Amino acid sequence: MAVPMNSLQLVLPLPRSGSSGAGISYYTQIIRCPRKVVLDRELKEPDDRADGAAAVGTMVHQLDELYYGGRSDNPLVIPISDVNWGNSIEEAKRCWGAYIKRFPGRDWWGEVLAVEEQHPAEPFEGIAVEADLIAAAVGIDPFTIRIDRVIRVTEESAARIALNTELGALKPGVYLYDRKTKGKADGDAALMHAHSLQFYAYMLVYNAINQHEPCLGLIVDEIVTTKEPKFRQFLVTPPDEQQQQVVRSMLKNAKALEKSDAALGVAFGCKEYNRFCPHLLSGACTRS
Numbered sequence: 001m002a003v004p005m006n007s008l009q010l011v012l013p014l015p016r017s018g019s020s021g022a023g024i025s026y027y028t029q030i031i032r033c034p035r036k037v038v039l040d041r042e043l044k045e046p047d048d049r050a051d052g053a054a055a056v057g058t059m060v061h062q063l064d065e066l067y068y069g070g071r072s073d074n075p076l077v078i079p080i081s082d083v084n085w086g087n088s089i090e091e092a093k094r095c096w097g098a099y100i101k102r103f104p105g106r107d108w109w110g111e112v113l114a115v116e117e118q119h120p121a122e123p124f125e126g127i128a129v130e131a132d133l134i135a136a137a138v139g140i141d142p143f144t145i146r147i148d149r150v151i152r153v154t155e156e157s158a159a160r161i162a163l164n165t166e167l168g169a170l171k172p173g174v175y176l177y178d179r180k181t182k183g184k185a186d187g188d189a190a191l192m193h194a195h196s197l198q199f200y201a202y203m204l205v206y207n208a209i210n211q212h213e214p215c216l217g218l219i220v221d222e223i224v225t226t227k228e229p230k231f232r233q234f235l236v237t238p239p240d241e242q243q244q245q246v247v248r249s250m251l252k253n254a255k256a257l258e259k260s261d262a263a264l265g266v267a268f269g270c271k272e273y274n275r276f277c278p279h280l281l282s283g284a285c286t287r288s
Contacts, residue, residue, distance in 0.1 A: 027254035
């Protein structure tokens, strides 16, 4: 059952990690710097959540999960230690309120089949079969994904989507859905999403597991947090064989680097998003 907006409570402590565990972001970080991955694990380095834009995105994701019928026992949670989150709470609520006013109702996009769906699923009888299907699809083990939402676009919702978005006429069927929150509209967004290894991997894995009803694509739904929030949607088609091979090659290279403990990887990741790696600053890593 979806949770009404006015019933959401702010509680403590931190939200769960946004990572699926051993997914694209994990292996991308290995390629950038295997040493950082090792030190993060050994020193249990906490996520840096002080950035306002990241805070808004985290909260919008959980509002999304609650609204579309996720776990009602997983309320929006705000870490008290992050002083920059105060304004971000109101910003997230402002943008989310505008979004559900524009696209009201749990089934606006279609029938909700799953929210925050993790693969392989939590341990249960038959879990090895799902893990084996994933390994065969991507070429490595382990590999995990967590999909924001899985929806079935109906004829009714397809008509709404065609009338109110720039996605055009969608064929009814199963689609994956990914929520993005941006501070400004990126002019290269369509190209970036179309070539996203993350989205390729999501569809590759999902379709390997659900061969009886594969997804027809992935809808990227952006909230742009401008003074008047803007909403943009993009459709990413399932990866062809060449694009699938790009995913496999990237993951194979990352797997080879995983045990190397190399200090710099291939991308000299000591500084990302205008921030220096905490292990460099603490002296835990000397880049040697």
